[in-house]
Amino acid sequence: MTAALFADIPRELIERFDQATSDAVGxxxxxxxxxxxxxxxxxxxxxxxxxxxxxxxxxxxxxxxxxxxxxxxxxxxxxxxxxxxxxxxxxxxxxxxxxxxxxxxxxxxxxxxxxxxxxxxxxxxxxxxxxxxxxxxxxxxxxxxxxxxxxxxxxxxxxxxxxxxxxxxxxxxxxxxxxxxxxxxxxxxxxxxxxxxxxxxxxxxxxxxxxxxxxxxxxxxxxxxxxxxxxxxxxxxxxxxxxxxxxxxxxxxxxxxxxxxxxxxxxxxxxxxxxxxxxxxxxxxxxxxxxxxxxxxxxxxxxxxxxxxxxxxxxxxxxxxxxxxxxCGTSSLGEVDGVYVQNEPNADAWRKAIEAGRLPILWGHRLSDDDQRRHQAIQHLLCNLEVPLNLLAGLAADYERLVRCAEHGLVEVGTDRIKVTPRGRYFLRGLCTQTEPSLGWSNNHWGVPQLR
Ligand code: SF4
CATH class of the missing domain: 3.80.30.20 (tm_1862 like domain)
Structure with a gap:
């Protein structure tokens, strides 16, 4: 059953997606x-x-x-x-x-x-x-x-x-x-x-x-x-x-x-x-x-x-x-109104910031309009196993990358949405987090670690 479901997927692709799925934070x-x-x-x-x-x-x-x-x-x-x-x-x-x-x-x-x-x-x-x-x-x-x-x-x-x-x-x-x-x-x-x-x-x-x-x-x-x-x-x-x-x-x-x-x-x-x-x-x-x-x-x-x-x-x-x-607490991840932050993971740095009266933020990122759409697209993929094409408007490179996955039967491209196939579901995290820096799809599902 497993062999049949994944028979014609190149080993290189399985390895690449496994790398992409292996680390959601950090x-x-x-x-x-x-x-x-x-x-x-x-x-x-x-x-x-x-x-x-x-x-x-x-x-x-x-x-x-x-x-x-x-x-x-x-x-x-x-x-x-x-x-x-x-x-x-x-x-x-x-x-x-x-x-x-x-x-x-x-x-x-x-x-x-x-x-x-x-x-x-x-x-x-x-x-x-x-x-x-x-x-x-x-x-x-x-x-x-x-x-x-x-x-x-x-x-x-x-x-x-x-x-x-x-x-x-x-x-x-x-x-x-x-x-x-x-x-x-x-x-x-x-x-x-x-x-x-x-x-x-x-x-x-x-x-x-x-x-x-x-x-x-x-x-x-x-x-x-x-x-x-x-x-x-x-x-x-x-x-x-x-x-x-x-x-x-x-x-x-x-x-x-x-x-x-x-x-x-x-x-x-x-x-x-x-x-x-x-x-x-x-x-x-x-x-x-x-x-x-x-x-x-x-x-x-x-x-x-x-x-x-x-x-x-x-x-x-x-x-x-x-x-x-x-x-709250060291290394914790928050998201408020499109602003994503991570607290200091180092306990001393976290404590010193707080004792100085500062929020102990290590880094943050405010989503741009494109980021918002990309974020919504990832939410759709992770939760609904499909993404409406209108969310990918203006994200041509992201669209192309997803469409390429159709060659391996991981998605189906329709007139108004891209659907994750039963086979593609096994690679879902990779579909969402595959790193291509030029596209801005971060190796993490909640944003790129930079402030605008
Ligand atoms: S060391 Fe602690 S935090 Fe890490 S996996 Fe074990 S129980 Fe969880």
Missing amino acids: LPPPAGGQRQAAAHYAASLRALGGRPEEPVALYVHLPFCPVRCLYCACHTTVTHDGTKIDRYLDTLERELDLVTERLGRGRALAQLHLGGGTPNYLTDCQLIRLMEMLAHHFRIGTDTATNIECNPRRTSAGQLDLLKGLGFKGVSFGIQDLDARVQHAIGRVNSVSLVRDVCATARDIGFDCINLDLIYGLPNQTPQGFASTLDRVIEISPDRVRLFSYAHHPTTRPHQYAIDAASLPGPAEKLALLHGAVHTFTESGYSWIGVDSFVRNGDELADAQAAGTLRHTCIGYTCGPARHLLA
Whole structure:
């Protein structure tokens, strides 16, 4: 089945698209421009403050882990010193002040997402303090979609109870793979029984949505081993699954040198793993959402995809109302009114900016009119699997690049739209992020890292 679907696609193309799909964030920052970016962002926050009816989402980055997973691509710090986390929360509180001094205090949040790092590495007291800080600056109500990313080995019934009591509705567990050979190769071991137990506990406690994160392309992954993982995941029956592609870049992430490159599946093998996962999930009562998500049939994301109202943000697919994403904490990514920013990933630089009373922006980008259309086109591709031709008006080079993909059966060009084919869907991220600098399609889905 896999061989037939991809039989006549040149290996070179598979490899090129695999490179394009492997890294959605982590662009090198441009030189300078930080103060200008912060000024643009501050102005956008103030303007948004004058439009209180517009829903906003908030992402908070908590960059602490007890150990480093060998595949990790996140901005995080390994520490066993809880006072470091306390000091981080001190600075985060000041950052929340800086944001809400511009936006206004008490703004209702449509969505709150805690990511990391390992957010549930915080102690109960730290989690309570964090939520009190957030509630002091924003309105978090029963209508706020609240999610937290958790390491299943670091949680407990007591912690999950606390999180539910603090208002979290969704919990996302990073599993990656359940095959012991893969787990040992990536330095992250979670037994099947532990994952099953943690998910059952979260369900009993009453979380509305349990998500499991998986990764394909990891060392020692084989079709048979990954099929076994998928079968076990189906038995555990999460509400949602996100399936990411592993990106092996040891030169920029030196801990990845501990992974034997010879044990990694190649691009064609990765494609087969992805194809196997799509087959398993869609045959087991899940809908395939966009690039990398699977949700139970009937989930609101599946309905939104069918209705053409799905959107993709820095924190994944959503059908929530928020059009603006605030971001706090090191390395976090925000987008307000067409201004895209990333916070300083370096904790010292982040803290110094905040202590000096400045928004801790590393870089930002205000979308030009062409960027806006390009951004909308990418949203259409990622969410609706097609792009109206009128969005590509004035983007001739982008149009040509997409049309060339028809030669390989990845898209179909119609009179008013370009549609992604069933085969092209396996290359969807690559279709959106393939880097051709002259076209300005950045190697990232939310903008080019330069200020106008
Ligand atoms: S838990 Fe996540 S953020 Fe922490 S080291 Fe592992 S992959 Fe990286």
